[in-house]
Amino acid sequence: MKATRVYLLLHVLLSVGVLVHTFEPFTTTLVLGVGAALGRTIYNYLHESCDKKWIAFNATGLQVDLEAKLFGQHIASRIILKAVTGFMSNDNPKKPLVLSLHGWTGTGKNFVSQLIADNIYKEGMDSSFVHIFTSELHFPHLSQIDTYKSQLQQWIKGNVSNCAHSMFIFDEMDKMHPGLIDSIKPYLEYYEKVDGVSYRKAIFIFLSNAGGESIIQTTLDFWKAGRDREELELKHLETELSVSVFNNKRSGLWHTSLIDKNLVDFFVPFLPLEYRHVTQCVMAEMEAKGLQPDQNVAVQLARDVLYFPKTERVFSVKGCKTIASKLDFYT
Ligand SMILES: *[C@@H]1O[C@H](CO)[C@@H](O)[C@H](O)[C@H]1NC(C)=O
Numbered sequence: 001m002k003a004t005r006v007y008l009l010l011h012v013l014l015s016v017g018v019l020v021h022t023f024e025p026f027t028t029t030l031v032l033g034v035g036a037a038l039g040r041t042i043y044n045y046l047h048e049s050c051d052k053k054w055i056a057f058n059a060t061g062l063q064v065d066l067e068a069k070l071f072g073q074h075i076a077s078r079i080i081l082k083a084v085t086g087f088m089s090n091d092n093p094k095k096p097l098v099l100s101l102h103g104w105t106g107t108g109k110n111f112v113s114q115l116i117a118d119n120i121y122k123e124g125m126d127s128s129f130v131h132i133f134t135s136e137l138h139f140p141h142l143s144q145i146d147t148y149k150s151q152l153q154q155w156i157k158g159n160v161s162n163c164a165h166s167m168f169i170f171d172e173m174d175k176m177h178p179g180l181i182d183s184i185k186p187y188l189e190y191y192e193k194v195d196g197v198s199y200r201k202a203i204f205i206f207l208s209n210a211g212g213e214s215i216i217q218t219t220l221d222f223w224k225a226g227r228d229r230e231e232l233e234l235k236h237l238e239t240e241l242s243v244s245v246f247n248n249k250r251s252g253l254w255h256t257s258l259i260d261k262n263l264v265d266f267f268v269p270f271l272p273l274e275y276r277h278v279t280q281c282v283m284a285e286m287e288a289k290g291l292q293p294d295q296n297v298a299v300q301l302a303r304d305v306l307y308f309p310k311t312e313r314v315f316s317v318k319g320c321k322t323i324a325s326k327l328d329f330y331t
């Protein structure tokens, strides 16, 4: 990225030189005008702006990333690819895309959000059009809920006014105050405009552990029955998921009318990860770090990770979450 930018800058500077040279017989005003136009061009080259140069969805890229980098999540992969591709290739969506990702810690919810961002924004998660909110970080004090509400509404409105293709990620959605979630509801609706702003091209991603336990139970039942994990389908999880999500008093989202009003387009379950997925994570992490992927290291590390339930020891307690930091001790 950096190298490309330097190259572009040089390229533009050279063009300025050539142009100034060409325009020498003309008035200074003209040269200055050209200079200003080129100044803007340079600025646009270097500064992320809300246009096709910086925001261009790559469906193949997302597919390749999901296949190569996300492990053990055949259901989530499929839904995400379909949902995001469908939404991004629609020039006139009727509502913003709202995804709700559910599952145990370390199963790839944050990671998938990153893959989506990487394939929409040139700057990926560093894009100024991607916004992450974490309850504990951004909205920690219950007493200030009213301030948070208006602040959050202003942020969403301000950012979508700046760029329709904005993305908002809400981490730890289950710890979010219900009132806060209610306050963003108007933006998720089918409205053409809210206060003169259209939110229909925005993407909202909710991450939560809600429903994680029922996903684990279903996956475990499958495993115990000796069935292939890849045979698991959304329909096996859907009922359980919605029941546990609805009845979970702690998960604020679900008591609001988000579900009643069908504002969430896709519920995406993330399955607990097995030993073999942990080894895949290690191999991928080694590659990402520029190391030679080493099966021995992967096996060793995956063996040292904790698994549950106590008797069967099928699923990694922390999924692939601590792999990156652990790897330093093994290489
Ligand atoms: C889209 O992603 C594919 C696979 O990663 C890559 O080969 C291709 O160059 C990308 N296209 C664009 C326009 O970036």
Ligand SMILES: *[C@@H]1O[C@H](CO)[C@@H](O)[C@H](O)[C@H]1NC(C)=O
Pocket: 131, 132, 154, 155, 156, 157, 158, 159, 162
């Ligand atoms: C956009 O959102 C960020 C929070 O991610 C906030 O700090 C910023 O003020 C918002 N921008 C506008 C123009 O409202």
